[in-house]
Amino acid sequence: MTKTRKRILKILLFILILFSCLLILFNLSKSRTFQLFGEVVSSVPNNDKKIALTFDDGPTENTSIILDKLSELNIKATFFLCGTGIEQRPDDAKLIVASGNAVGNHSYSHTRMIAKSYGFIKQEVDKTNSLISKSGYTDTIFFRPPYGKKLFFLPYYLSKKDIVTVMWSMEPETVLGFDATAEEIARYVIDNVKNGSIILLHPMYNPDNVLPALDIIVPELKKQGYTFCTIPQLYKEYK
Ligand SMILES: [Zn+2]
Numbered sequence: 001m002t003k004t005r006k007r008i009l010k011i012l013l014f015i016l017i018l019f020s021c022l023l024i025l026f027n028l029s030k031s032r033t034f035q036l037f038g039e040v041v042s043s044v045p046n047n048d049k050k051i052a053l054t055f056d057d058g059p060t061e062n063t064s065i066i067l068d069k070l071s072e073l074n075i076k077a078t079f080f081l082c083g084t085g086i087e088q089r090p091d092d093a094k095l096i097v098a099s100g101n102a103v104g105n106h107s108y109s110h111t112r113m114i115a116k117s118y119g120f121i122k123q124e125v126d127k128t129n130s131l132i133s134k135s136g137y138t139d140t141i142f143f144r145p146p147y148g149k150k151l152f153f154l155p156y157y158l159s160k161k162d163i164v165t166v167m168w169s170m171e172p173e174t175v176l177g178f179d180a181t182a183e184e185i186a187r188y189v190i191d192n193v194k195n196g197s198i199i200l201l202h203p204m205y206n207p208d209n210v211l212p213a214l215d216i217i218v219p220e221l222k223k224q225g226y227t228f229c230t231i232p233q234l235y236k237e238y239k
Pocket residue numbers: 056057106110146147
């Protein structure tokens with residue numbers, strides 16, 4: 001084998017290894033069931049047909065209609081709020097807390113928590129936890145990474161602070177598209193729900209589809225014996 005050929009082979013091998021490493025890191029960063037440090041939860045299996053609705057982002061101007069819908073359906077959900085949203089709409093954050101629904105941390109600025117400094121991640125987590133506490137929330141605060149992305153520093157810092165990462169097991173809007181109708185979202189949830197499912201929805205941005213979907217999902221799943229719990233309730237009872 002000539003020297004040039006050997007060199008080309010070495011370069012190709014290097015590219016292959018590099019590409020494999022990047023692929024592994026990419027899959028790791030979006031895994032719903034594994035992270036390098038601390039605990040991650042994507043469902044809370046149980047035998048009591050208990051499930052959780054989780055709403056990401058906000059608060060937005062839709063907070064009140066979401067809370068009204070939950071109260072009308074007589075269920076509680078978990079709101080993963082962003083620090084910037086709480087700062088912009090502190091009264092809405094207080095309303096969520098006062099309504100007895102649970103609140104989780106969805107970062108301060110809703111930035112991908114990858115390739116960011118340790119200091120940046122620490123600030124995103126701490127600032128938002130403090131804003132959530134200032135809204136009157138006293139229960140355990142869980143963390144949901146923006147875009148579900150996490151790799152090294154975020155899980156490491158969360159584990160240091162004993163904060164559990166909460167992902168999800170169902171995301172109808174991602175599977176069906178954000179323009180899916182209420183009926184399509186409802187059908188997807190009803191057909192795929194399992195004991196301990198954690199369902200992710202975005203009524204803060206998508207209330208016209210999500211809230212009418214809840215009108216179908218909640219009575220149907222209640223009829224099937226399911227109970228809607230918050231993440232702190234599910235976690236404390238079954239983890
Ligand atoms: Zn989000």
